[in-house]
Structure formats: structure tokens, C-alpha cells
Amino acid sequence: MAFINIQNLTYQYPTAKAPVLQNINLQINEGEFVAVIGANGAGKSTLCYALAGFVPHFFKGEFSGVVEVNGIQSSQAALAEWVLNVGLAFQNPFNQISGAKYTVFEEIAFGLENIGVEREQMKSRIEAAMKLTGIAELADRSPYSLSGGQQQRVALTSILVMQPKLLVLDEPTSQMDPIGTREIFAVIRDLSNSGMTVVMAEHKMEWIANFADRVIALKDGQILLEGKPNEVLTSDVLAENGFGISRYTSTAREAQKRNLWKKDSLPVTLEEAVEGFRRK
Template identity: 35%
Template sequence: MKELIKWKGISFGYQEEKKVLKDVDLSIQKGEKIVVIGSNGAGKSTLFLLLNGILKPESGSYAYKGREIHYTKQEMRMLRKEIGIVFQEPDQQIVSQTVFHEVAFGLMNLGYSKEEVKQRVLAMLEKLNIQDLKDCPPHYLSGGQKKSVTIADILVMEPEVLLFDEPTASLDPLNQENVERILGQIANEGKTIVVSTHDMEFASRFADRILVVGEGTIIGNGTPMEIFSDKNLLSRAFVKPPVLYEIMKVLKEKKILPNDLELTDSEKLIQFLHLFKLG
């Protein structure tokens, strides 16, 4: 894999005497699906704002595609185009009067022609199956529809890396499934995705790698199985493992499931449960 993002010793605090993040080292490879977990206030959102360049670190170095960022206007323009962020609350992101103009907003600011903007926006709305909302005022849409619009906002800009801050928060199960489907589709296209979430079931299904944020830094970095197997780490981060992991752990201890069965092997798990008449 090609390294896209490299942090060394990144620190940041909103108050001078208190650091939210301190001496954070981080590497993100092209095409990874990374999930960031941790308690409220651990610094997950701050980490995202630093990745996107909205916040500037107080110390440390940030390299993108091997080039160190010095926070010039030109570099910030490049970084925010290459690294898109979808905020937890859609209303923080929505600025226009119709869905079409909302999704077109960023492209227009970059100087694309009206015809190219129209083509790209309509294609994106169709891709996310929200073309029927084109002329609707976005502020009057449902939570799930607003989330799809804000995802379209960023995808239409064709970033290399996408940051999703709590993408399924406050959504009903059907809309959660829709957002997860969209994220999977984006990942299959080779995009690099970083998601923060409190949904451990989603984290176990989606992540190639999980980062655990706590105590002002990254205290855990590994596969879902490695992270959810570490009781001490989860305790430090005030995080509970997914229910599926707990079930699989008990069944492995009873020799009903093989030890090498991963959290993501849901089809194999169902097969074993049927085999032993447990499902």
C-alpha cells in the first residue's frame, strides 16, 4: 500500500494549558478502511479536523503523499480538496436552498463550468439514489436524506480520503444500513475511508484497522479482532466490545467455533450455528 498521511508528534489544545491530543503518530495507507473509536471527549473529532486542515497543530509534522504540509493557503486548498469531511450533524454542512445547488456548491467555488457542474451533480445524485430530491430544500429533508446529501457534497469533489464523523448517529436502522452500503460502495472504488463511531457492531464489520483514541493520544491500533480481544485497552478507552464478539468468544471457549473465525466472517458463523442447531 502507498502511504497517504504521516503524522509525527502532532499535538493540539483548545486551551493553552490543556492538550486534547498530544504527540500523536499516525500513518494512513491508500485504500484503507479505518474506524476510530473512543469515549466522548477523547479527541476523535479534533483528530478529524486536524486531518482535514481545519485545525492547525501546535506542534509536530504532517505529511501528505510524502510532502510536508506548511499550512500555506495553497496547501490548505489542496488538502481540503484531497481530504473531504462529512460532519456528524448535516445541518452544520448544508448551506444552499436546494439539493442540486448544495451538491454543486463546492464545484462552483472551484470554477468548474456550469455544464460540467450539472453533469457531475446529476451523476452523483443518481449514484446515491437521491435524484428525486434534486429540487427539494435540504433543511426540510429527513435525517437519512440529509446525510446522503452531505455525503454527495463531498463525493462530487472526488477526494482521495473521506472522513466520516459518526455517520450513522441518530439514524433509524434502515438509514444506517443505507449509509453503510454507501460507505462500502465508496471503499470498493478504492477510496481511503476513516470513520469515527460509537457503534462497535459497525466497527467490527467495516474496519480493516481500528484506532483507539484515549488519554490524549492513540492508545490502540490493530485489526478488529486484536482490538476487541484486549480487555485492558477497551477499559482504558471506556469502550465495550460488540455483542457479536462476546457471543463468538463464548462459543470458541466451548469449542463450538474454530479459533481462527474472524468477526467479519458472518456467513461462516451462521453456517456453524446451523450446523450445531444453534440458529
């Protein structure tokens, strides 16, 4: 039995004219790191919301099918129980930060306070989580005095500290600097290696290629492709459907036409590109 089991999921927002997700079927194993790619409006965020239980509990609308995590169906569970297993970091940290706390440290404590974690344990968990995401020195700052990228780290940390079994991330690094982005991907990879299941909506192909186990490509609310990063991200189908692809892949495809790329498969990572372009 897969850890996440989505069957025939179709969902339409209350005021929308058409479903944003259509007949999604998806199984994800415990500890897998799955990246969800697709154009804006393809349904990536909504899929994240469905996993986090916001759809249907918060957004209402027309929901059919099954979303099951760890053997429990989202439609049967109360949101308060659901969040004990599943954590979602929002696309826009401005929307996630509570506004009820004066410091970053307190903001990160918010979730733990709500589930009644004992004080000393709370402190050590917060300190460990802040160290992991590199924001220890921001502990006493106001969440609102931070830059966009720093706020995004705070939002992510406040979810990580809850130690969810399933971590759902909606473009968690969109406002982060490039090396910071790579570091956060590495942290998430480590968490996944230690058994946390990760589903991440993301546009950054290079880091998906380096860190994710599997890629799901969404188009117009349906799964267009899924598979290993190097299969999905080099597929012609992706290029034909207007997906962004990494410069390594697009440039090698161009080089192939000019007989400057000799391998059969196209690269998705720097290492694969170096391997294929290196002078023999």
C-alpha cells in the same frame, strides 16, 4: 511513503487546559479504509479536523508535529488548496449545510462552483453522487425541510461530489436508519476499493467490522490499540477500557465463560458469530 503520515501530533484547543491529541503517530496507505473508535471526548473529531486541515488553520490553538497528506504538510498548505485533496463530512449536518442554497441540488453544487467546475460536468457529477447515496428524489427539496438522516446524506454527498483523494467522515451515519447505514458503509467501501482513502470516526462496531481495513482505538487523545478489525474489536483491552463492543463479541465472551463458545477467537461479524454458535 504512506499517503497519510502523522508524526508526533499534539494539539490543544485555544481555551483548553490539556491537549486533546497527544503524540499521535500514524501512517495510512492510499485506498485504505480506517475506522477511528473511542469514547466521546477521546479525540476522534479532532483527529478528523487535523486531517481536514481545520486544525490548525481554523481552530488555531497549540499544534505541534506533522500531518502530511499526499506529500504535503497541512501546516504549510493554505486551506483552499488542502480542500482540493481532502473532504470532511461533519458529525452534525446542521453545521455543514451552507444555508446559502434553496435546494439540495444547489447545496451539493456549492463546492464544485467554488472550484470552478464546468456547468455540464457539474450536473453529471451531482447526479451521479446523489444516485450513489440514494437521495436523487430529494434534489428539489430545501436542505432544511429534510429529516436528520436525510440531511446527513446531503452533507455526505456534498463532500463525495468533490471526489477527494482523502475522505474524512465524522460519524457519517449517526442519524441514519439501520439499513441505510449499512448501504452507506457499502458505498464507502466501494469508493475505498476504487482508490479513495477513507478515515472514519464511528461507534457502529458491526459495520466497522464488516467494512473497514483497520481500526484505530483512541483513548484520552492517544492511540490505545490499532490493527485489523477482528483483532482490535475482540481485544480484552477494549472491553477493560469502557469501549462499546458489538453484541456478537460481548455475548460470545459471556458464552465462553459458560462453555457455550468453543472457538479460541471471538466474533465481530454476524458471519463469524453464526460460524461459532452453529450447532455442529
